[in-house]
Amino acid sequence: MKLLGAQIIAEVLLDHSVDTVFGYPGGAALNVYDQLYKYSDRIKHVMTAHEQGASHAADGYYRATGKVGVVIATSGPGATNLVTGLATANMDSIPLIAITSNVPDAFIGRDAFQEICITGITMPITKHNFFVNDINELEETLRLAFKIANSDRKGPVLIDITKDVSGEMCEFVNKKPLELKEHPQADIDKVKQIAKIINAAKRPVIYFGGGVIASNAGEEMAKLISKADIPATYTLMAAGVIGYDNPKSLGLIGMHGTISSNHAIDNADLILAMGTRFSDRVALNPDKFGKKAKIVQVDIDRSEIDKNVLVDLSCICDIKDFLLKLLPMIDDAKHDKWITQIAAWKERENQKDPEDGRLHPRQIMEAVCDFTDKETIYATDVGQHQMWAAQYLKHKNTKRFLTSGGLGTMGYGYGAAIGAQVGRPDFRVIHITGDGSFHMNLNEAATAVSENLPIITVILNNSVLGMVYQWQTLFYDKRYSSTILERKTDYVKLAEGFGLQGFRATNPKELEEAMAKAVKIDGPVWIECVIPREERVLPMIPGGGNVEDMIVG
Amino acid sequence: MRNMQTKKETVSIFVQNQANVLTRVVSLFGRRGYNIDSLTVSATNDPEISRITIVFNVTDASLKQIITQTEKLEVVREIFVLESENSVYRELLLVKVATTAQNRCQIKDVVDIYRGKIISLSRESIIIELTGNSDKIDSILKVLSDYEILDISRTGTTGMSREN
Numbered sequence: 001m002k003l004l005g006a007q008i009i010a011e012v013l014l015d016h017s018v019d020t021v022f023g024y025p026g027g028a029a030l031n032v033y034d035q036l037y038k039y040s041d042r043i044k045h046v047m048t049a050h051e052q053g054a055s056h057a058a059d060g061y062y063r064a065t066g067k068v069g070v071v072i073a074t075s076g077p078g079a080t081n082l083v084t085g086l087a088t089a090n091m092d093s094i095p096l097i098a099i100t101s102n103v104p105d106a107f108i109g110r111d112a113f114q115e116i117c118i119t120g121i122t123m124p125i126t127k128h129n130f131f132v133n134d135i136n137e138l139e140e141t142l143r144l145a146f147k148i149a150n151s152d153r154k155g156p157v158l159i160d161i162t163k164d165v166s167g168e169m170c171e172f173v174n175k176k177p178l179e180l181k182e183h184p185q186a187d188i189d190k191v192k193q194i195a196k197i198i199n200a201a202k203r204p205v206i207y208f209g210g211g212v213i214a215s216n217a218g219e220e221m222a223k224l225i226s227k228a229d230i231p232a233t234y235t236l237m238a239a240g241v242i243g244y245d246n247p248k249s250l251g252l253i254g255m256h257g258t259i260s261s262n263h264a265i266d267n268a269d270l271i272l273a274m275g276t277r278f279s280d281r282v283a284l285n286p287d288k289f290g291k292k293a294k295i296v297q298v299d300i301d302r303s304e305i306d307k308n309v310l311v312d313l314s315c316i317c318d319i320k321d322f323l324l325k326l327l328p329m330i331d332d333a334k335h336d337k338w339i340t341q342i343a344a345w346k347e348r349e350n351q352k353d354p355e356d357g358r359l360h361p362r363q364i365m366e367a368v369c370d371f372t373d374k375e376t377i378y379a380t381d382v383g384q385h386q387m388w389a390a391q392y393l394k395h396k397n398t399k400r401f402l403t404s405g406g407l408g409t410m411g412y413g414y415g416a417a418i419g420a421q422v423g424r425p426d427f428r429v430i431h432i433t434g435d436g437s438f439h440m441n442l443n444e445a446a447t448a449v450s451e452n453l454p455i456i457t458v459i460l461n462n463s464v465l466g467m468v469y470q471w472q473t474l475f476y477d478k479r480y481s482s483t484i485l486e487r488k489t490d491y492v493k494l495a496e497g498f499g500l501q502g503f504r505a506t507n508p509k510e511l512e513e514a515m516a517k518a519v520k521i522d523g524p525v526w527i528e529c530v531i532p533r534e535e536r537v538l539p540m541i542p543g544g545g546n547v548e549d550m551i552v553g
Numbered sequence: 554m555r556n557m558q559t560k561k562e563t564v565s566i567f568v569q570n571q572a573n574v575l576t577r578v579v580s581l582f583g584r585r586g587y588n589i590d591s592l593t594v595s596a597t598n599d600p601e602i603s604r605i606t607i608v609f610n611v612t613d614a615s616l617k618q619i620i621t622q623t624e625k626l627e628v629v630r631e632i633f634v635l636e637s638e639n640s641v642y643r644e645l646l647l648v649k650v651a652t653t654a655q656n657r658c659q660i661k662d663v664v665d666i667y668r669g670k671i672i673s674l675s676r677e678s679i680i681i682e683l684t685g686n687s688d689k690i691d692s693i694l695k696v697l698s699d700y701e702i703l704d705i706s707r708t709g710t711t712g713m714s715r716e717n
Contacts, residue, residue, distance in 0.1 A: 123576065
């Protein structure tokens with residue numbers, strides 16, 4: 001059967017069970033969009049306000065559903081606008097298929113209108129990319145892209161297709177989707193060795209990251225924690241894998257991690273690191289991290305072993321396979337003395353917000369959780385609000401907390417929330433943002449309105465770029481260079497201008513009322529929460545520091 | 554990490570012979586902070602595979618890191634270190650030296666000692682060809698610096714393991 005290149009794109013998407021794509025049309029992408037029009041009964045296209053929003057939406061769609069996100073853009077600026085979204089996905093190991101169109105092959109390399117070498121630009125921020133200027137290679141390349149994005153350590157793949165390829169006819173072979181590479185399996189002798197170490201440990205800690213979500217091993221992780229009686233701390237990428245009320249949960253690790261998690265790491269005799277990479281926000285001082293402990297690392301990516309922190313033993317494999325093999329070898333244990341010690345550190349944590357009639361971060365996060373009406377996905381931007389969300393939201397489930405962990409992309413949240421809501425119309429999606437981050441991509445409100453997505457955006461407004469302001473307070477002698485925002489944005493009016501409803505809350509009662517109204521509105525809502533500018537994210541270990549350097553209050 | 558003792562290492566990388574493959578490898582070395590001393594790319598007996606040989610200075614820990622990072626590139630089939638004790642390395646040197654009737658024979662003696670070849674001769678200059686490892690090439694250049702060197706072109710190192 002002979003098909004147009006653009007039809008082949010649509011057919012291969014369908015073959016991979018893609019029923020939703022995000023994107024923005026343009027000149028070089030006309031052929032592709034012509035077919036999206038014809039396939040609109042089978043492939044839903046969500047058009048965003050900006051290609052960056054589309055890239056974050058495809059990313060959020062994957063994080064919320066586990067189905068690969070697809071983003072489509074035109075040549076030149078359409079393609080360059082994907083850069084931040086691709087880099088965000090790459091840093092967080094999110095599989096994403098980006099399909100860009102380029103100018104016709106005859107114009108390539110001649111600085112044609114809207115021509116850009118997007119494969120060159122995205123080489124360092126994709127897992128792999130392709131340039132297709134021969135229609136005979138199109139089908140195979142698209143299939144390969146899906147395979148690469150989803151195999152091993154996942155990541156984004158970009159395919160740049162010239163306009164003539166999308167408009168030419170070619171025999172569509174209609175091969176099957178390529179088999180994914182088999183995940184590396186855990187070596188049984190290694191597992192035995194690690195089980196022995198775990199069974200002998202007196203002060204063990206589990207420290208896990210996003211790899212546990214990528215391998216769908218949340219349940220097995222919870223079993224290990226409970227069976228072996230091991231307290232567990234997690235990175236920003238893994239919030240929600242174990243419930244906030246799990247008695248063994250130590251909460252977040254690292255720079256803004258809990259007192260108990262950082263002290264536990266510092267005093268442990270065994271650290272079991274799983275699906276995580278000892279980033280500089282976790283192992284702030286890699287030479288001192290877990291210095292009393294034997295460190296065991298389990299990860300799918302060999303290059304993560306000994307990259308930042310030298311470990312004593314490692315196992316390169318899929319986390320789920322590892323845990324399934326490990327669990328039967330683990331003794332039912334009790335580490336009472338260690339748990340008592342940890343409980344003493346936990347005692348120091350529960351600092352309540354002052355009850356002064358004003359809104360405070362913790363109170364907002366808890367209220368948002370208490371007043372949501374159903375299973376909820378939270379998407380954040382980046383900065384103080386992101387840390388408060390990680391610390392204080394009542395995380396219950398895996399794939400419910402979408403945040404840019406590695407790249408730290410301000411402006412990630414709205415797009416991600418849109419992708420999540422499109423993928424999970426049955427869930428509540430709450431976008432938590434700050435007044436700094438929100439101004440970066442609030443144009444996506446237009447998308448939320450067009451698609452009638454009932455996303456609740458909670459804006460923590462402290463009138464400053466809070467995280468940078470906090471660092472300037474602590475380390476730059478209060479020289480507030482470019483962090484005090486003299487903006488006069490009226491969020492209620494602005495919401496109205498976009499065609500959605502906005503509320504303003506200055507105290508707990510107003511927030512409750514706004515949330516109660518928001519969950520009843522069939523469409524996007526904004527709730528501005530006015531908070532004091534001196535609120536800080538605590539605890540905090542300054543960059544390069546160790547647990548002794550922790551600022552608690 | 555970068556202040557630690559470094560040593561010169563040679564790695565061979567077998568890659569798929571396709572567009573941008575060299576850029577992918579070199580860009581990875583560059584963005585991860587590795588300075589390349591020399592680089593050669595060549596065909597192999599398999600038309601789909603090319604061989605890249607890279608010489609660079611590195612610590613033991615960061616050698617392991619760049620090898621595992623390079624392995625992750627989709628275009629890379631295999632990467633391995635050419636250990637100095639069981640590998641051979643060669644470079645090719647072309648050097649043009651100004652000559653006079655008086656010194657031409659002296660220079661030829663030097664070339665013979667190094668088992669090089671004179672591949673071009675004119676009244677004013679000669680071009681010498683020499684293959685060898687980096688030390689040998691450095692050594693002849695040092696000797697020839699007594700004369701007037703007009704131009705130098707040397708390839709990067711290529712290498713091969715003695716083992717099968």
